[in-house]
Amino acid sequence: MNPVQSIPNNVGVLGGGRMGAGIAHAFLTAGADVVVVERDDAAAQAAHERVAGALAKSVERGTTDESLDALTSRLSVSVDYGSFATCGLVVEAVPEDFELKSTALKAVEAQLSPTAWLATNTSSLSITKLADQLQRPANFCGLHFFNPVPASQLVEVVLAPKTSEELAAASRSWVEALKKTAVVVNDAPGFASSRLGVAIALEAMRMVEEGVASAEDIDAAMVLGYKHPVGPLKTTDIVGLDVRLGIAEYLHSTLGDRFAPPQILRDKVARGELGRKSGKGFFDWEK
DSSP: OOOOOSSOSEEEEEOOSHHHHHHHHHHHHTTOEEEEEOSSHHHHHHHHHHHHHHHHHHHHHTOOSSOHHHHHTTEEEESOGGGGTTOSEEEEOOOSOHHHHHHHHHHHHTTSOTTOEEEEOOSSSOHHHHHTTSSOGGGEEEEEEOSSTTTOOEEEEEEOTTOOHHHHHHHHHHHHHTTOEEEEEEOOTTTTHHHHHHHHHHHHHHHHHTTSSOHHHHHHHHHHHHOOSSOHHHHHHHHOHHHHHHHHHHHHHHHOGGGOOOHHHHHHHHTTOOBTTTTBSSSBOOO
């Protein structure tokens, strides 16, 4: 079995979008060699540029002692799952769809050594059900990073019933080595963070829908009154309204009507108002 270690020397990330790039950035700045695997050459090149851009900002801000050349020398991108063969840990960061994640995780596991660890960055899907699709469920857990990864201090470690005690301990040490804080939860719909965060956000959306107050004032109430660093509606815009809708639909199906998505959320997603990435959500990001 793997000894508990701070960070595996070789880390893989499946998916180089906003979250995957952020996860790659975190492990690179902690000293690991990182390979990001994407679906095609264009996506792989975009992922490299995304990670390199984040690394450049860290160098400019002085949050790393390494040069940009040194950091990027440990970054590689690929379209071949076989690139994960030498990794001690692979973190999956593909879109929030159970079948997509399950298929991807099985394909990654087939490339890994029996002692390597595998994790998913899902924000709400069942770790237990994903583990049930794998040959080595004891080597699998959830590592739920938060957006934006470089600035966020939190990683939610999610344990399934079959997750080994060794992996549970190792994952906490990895988060510490990333200079972040781990909260450990047992697998349940929405875990702790998504369940609470989405509940607040959905109620804030209902308040906008009912004309209780503006999005700006609702967010200000949470920032100034409850010391939230960012209000629930602006957070929804940053996460993506489509992502929040998907999570809400899953929680609705598992936890009941209190997580039913408000019509205002469905309407905005249907109009393509997805938040910061589209330029408009509950706030205007094009200014």
